[in-house]
Amino acid sequence: MATEQASSIVVRAAPASGWSRFPRQTLALLRREALTELRSRETPVAMIVFAFLVLLIFSFAFDLRSDTSPEVLSGILWSAIFFSAMLGFGRGFSGERERGTLDGMLLAPVDRSAIYLSRLLSHLLLMFIMEAAALPAAALLFNIPVWRPRLLLAVLLGTVGFAVVGTLFAAIAANSRARDVLLPVLVLPVSVPIVIASVEETVAALSGPSLLPPLPWMRLSAGYTLLFFILSMVLFEHVCEE
Amino acid sequence: MDNLGYLIAAYVIIWLGLFAYLFWMSGMLKTLGAEVEELRLRLRARSDQSEAGAQPPAPVEAAGR
Amino acid sequence: MAVLAAPARRRASDATSRNGWLLILNGAAALLVLATLVAALALTPPERVEGNVFRIFYVHVPLAWLMYVAFFVVFAASALYLWKRSDTWDRVARVSAEVGLLFTTLVLISGSIWGRPVWGVWWTWDARLTTTLVLWFIYLAYLLLRAYAQEGGQAPRYAAVLGIIGFVDVPIVQFSVTWWRTLHPQSTVLESGHLSGSMLATLFLSLIAFTVFGLAIFLQRFRLETLRDHARALRQQLDDEEGFA
Numbered sequence: 001m002a003t004e005q006a007s008s009i010v011v012r013a014a015p016a017s018g019w020s021r022f023p024r025q026t027l028a029l030l031r032r033e034a035l036t037e038l039r040s041r042e043t044p045v046a047m048i049v050f051a052f053l054v055l056l057i058f059s060f061a062f063d064l065r066s067d068t069s070p071e072v073l074s075g076i077l078w079s080a081i082f083f084s085a086m087l088g089f090g091r092g093f094s095g096e097r098e099r100g101t102l103d104g105m106l107l108a109p110v111d112r113s114a115i116y117l118s119r120l121l122s123h124l125l126l127m128f129i130m131e132a133a134a135l136p137a138a139a140l141l142f143n144i145p146v147w148r149p150r151l152l153l154a155v156l157l158g159t160v161g162f163a164v165v166g167t168l169f170a171a172i173a174a175n176s177r178a179r180d181v182l183l184p185v186l187v188l189p190v191s192v193p194i195v196i197a198s199v200e201e202t203v204a205a206l207s208g209p210s211l212l213p214p215l216p217w218m219r220l221s222a223g224y225t226l227l228f229f230i231l232s233m234v235l236f237e238h239v240c241e242e
Numbered sequence: 243m244d245n246l247g248y249l250i251a252a253y254v255i256i257w258l259g260l261f262a263y264l265f266w267m268s269g270m271l272k273t274l275g276a277e278v279e280e281l282r283l284r285l286r287a288r289s290d291q292s293e294a295g296a297q298p299p300a301p302v303e304a305a306g307r
Numbered sequence: 308m309a310v311l312a313a314p315a316r317r318r319a320s321d322a323t324s325r326n327g328w329l330l331i332l333n334g335a336a337a338l339l340v341l342a343t344l345v346a347a348l349a350l351t352p353p354e355r356v357e358g359n360v361f362r363i364f365y366v367h368v369p370l371a372w373l374m375y376v377a378f379f380v381v382f383a384a385s386a387l388y389l390w391k392r393s394d395t396w397d398r399v400a401r402v403s404a405e406v407g408l409l410f411t412t413l414v415l416i417s418g419s420i421w422g423r424p425v426w427g428v429w430w431t432w433d434a435r436l437t438t439t440l441v442l443w444f445i446y447l448a449y450l451l452l453r454a455y456a457q458e459g460g461q462a463p464r465y466a467a468v469l470g471i472i473g474f475v476d477v478p479i480v481q482f483s484v485t486w487w488r489t490l491h492p493q494s495t496v497l498e499s500g501h502l503s504g505s506m507l508a509t510l511f512l513s514l515i516a517f518t519v520f521g522l523a524i525f526l527q528r529f530r531l532e533t534l535r536d537h538a539r540a541l542r543q544q545l546d547d548e549e550g551f552a
Contacts, residue, residue: 165472172465177455185451186469189444190476193483200487220483231475235468238389245360245424252363252420253348256370256413260524263409267527274534281541288548 025110029118044129047088051134054080055141064142070206074199077138078158081131082195085162088126089170090183112237120167120232127159144206151205157221158198164225165190168232171239197221329526336523339516346509354506363421365509369517370414371439376521377407378442378474381449385470388463397463398536400470401453402528408446410521414439434485441480445473 058076062068135155139146146152166187173183188195201217347365354361384400387393418436419429430436449469456462 168468168472172452172468175457175461176452176465177457182451182455185444185448189441189448190472192441193476193479196483196487216486220479220486224479227475227479228472231472235389235471238464238468241464245358248420248424249360249362252417253366255420256366256417259409259413259416260520264524264527267531270531271527271534274531274538278534278538278541281538281545285541285545285548288545 022111022114025114026117026121029110029114030121043088043091044126046091047084047126047130048133050087051080051084051130052137054083055134055138059141068142070144070203071199073138073142073144074202074206076142077134077144077202078195078199080134080138081127081155081159082162082191084130084134085123085127085159085166086184086187088130089123089163089166089187090173090180112240113233115240116167116171116233116236119171120163120229123163123167123170124160127163131155131159148205151202154198154201154205154218154221157201157218157225158194161194161198161221161225161228162187162191164228164232165194168228168236168239171236193224194221197224329523332519332523332526336516336520339512339519343509343513343516346512351505351509352503357425360421360424363417365513366517367414367417367421368510369513370410370417372514373517373521374407374410374414374439374442376518377403377410377525378446378477381407381470382474385467385474388467389471394463394536397467398529398532400463400467401450402525402532404446404449404466404470406521406525406528408443408450411439411443411446415443433488434481437484437488438477438481441484442477445469445476449473 055076058064058079062072062076064072064076135146138144166183169186169190170183173179173186176182197217197220201221204217343365347362351362351365353359354364380403381400384396384403388396388400415436418439422431422436423429449466452469453462453466456465
């Protein structure tokens with residue numbers, strides 16, 4: 001059932017040739033995946049609740065008061081974002097459903113990278129939804145000025161960078177045993193640079209005036225994201241086959 | 243005197259570690275070598291039987307599963 | 308029956324010459340390692356600042372070198388596997404990952420033991436140590452991925468992807484951690500070039516010795532893995548045939 005749906009959607013979206021094929025496939029896939037995820041509402045809700053809980057627990061764990069440093073606050077915020085993201089990525093594509101829909105897509109003449117891109121975009125959507133709830137919550141709980149452009153930019157860059165590797169490894173972990181545990185084991189070591197960059201850039205955003213020239217951290221985030229995006233697009237076909 | 247204890251500890255741990263690994267490997271090589279021999283013999287026995295056209299016996303409990 | 312015998316005969320003669328080379332390699336490794344131990348522990352003088360504890364340097368540095376070599380081999384073998392789809396490359400990758408994890412563990416342990424008397428702490432979050440720790444986790448992730456993969460040919464592909472991504476990541480990790488933590492109590496020796504002639508010679512010797520030793524370990528492990536795959540294949544064949552019984 002899912003198999004036929006998926007392949008028919010993609011075949012319809014794919015004109016015979018030309019430049020428009022890739023974006024159209026991607027959009028078609030994205031529409032399908034995002035709608036599936038969001039219509040059920042389970043994943044976004046679970047992610048938001050989880051993010052809130054992380055913020056809460058860390059407040060107790062670090063015994064936060066009004067004079068807490070930007071370093072600690074930045075760390076707490078990003079812990080909430082990254083852990084919640086992994087929860088969302090892990091849930092999205094569970095074993096059998098994955099097999100079914102993936103086989104369907106593979107039957108159609110679809111670019112493997114389009115599958116990756118559509119997944120990435122749907123994961124990004126999930127993360128943005130979660131952050132739209134978590135950031136105001138953090139602003140309220142910790143009295144941090146999240147509305148500074150610099151901080152929002154830092155969040156944006158960190159989100160995209162993390163989602164780029166997270167999406168690739170989520171596809172790998174989805175087809176393994178112990179997938180919930182395996183995903184963090186795979187993603188976290190590789191994501192160290194983006195974690196460091198995001199936290200440090202957020203610290204700068206929280207503690208300084210917003211118009212300082214960007215530190216190397218933003219360049220690191222951008223470079224990391226670009227590099228691993230390209231690498232993932234290229235390698236994804238090896239994840240897909242069978 | 244002069245942190246000799248640390249020096250000794252480091253060298254002992256490193257060399258013990260490396261040789262323990264080598265030791266484990268040689269043990270596994272023996273075990274696996276024996277297993278491969280046994281498997282080969284069983285395969286040969288089975289193909290001998292089918293050549294001779296004999297009725298294959300009731301399936302034996304596969305050992306070492 | 309002749310079909311079974313011919314490959315066995317060829318295998319036997321290949322094995323003999325291969326075993327000959329292996330013996331030479333193992334012998335050379337043993338000699339070189341012994342020479343290194345003598346040089347490192349007895350022949351070179353203690354270091355000016357750190358004293359005798361500095362001798363850990365002569366095992367710590369070569370192990371770190373081996374760690375990076377192993378990681379590169381995982382990367383290269385992964386890429387070659389994805390390109391050629393040959394099981395041998397996959398075997399090279401997974402053997403190198405396991406051996407690399409061993410080396411990384413020893414680097415961390417030796418570094419920590421060395422750090423305690425010299426820096427006063429068992430661990431500091433300086434750039435090199437932290438990167439090594441991340442590398443340890445990447446190796447571990449590779450092995451866990453293989454361990455938790457489902458049956459069916461995906462594990463080698465997935466692992467190869469991780470092997471490539473991990474390798475590309477390591478310099479970036481090094482970069483970012485260096486920016487993050489610029490407090491490495493710079494090893495006075497390498498910085499100010501106080502490595503005397505005999506120390507440099509010992510270091511050089513130890514690098515060569517460990518490279519040969521590392522190669523010997525790798526080949527032994529590779530032999531073991533080949534045997535394991537062989538056993539698995541034979542077992543599979545037996546299962547298939549027993550299915551017909």
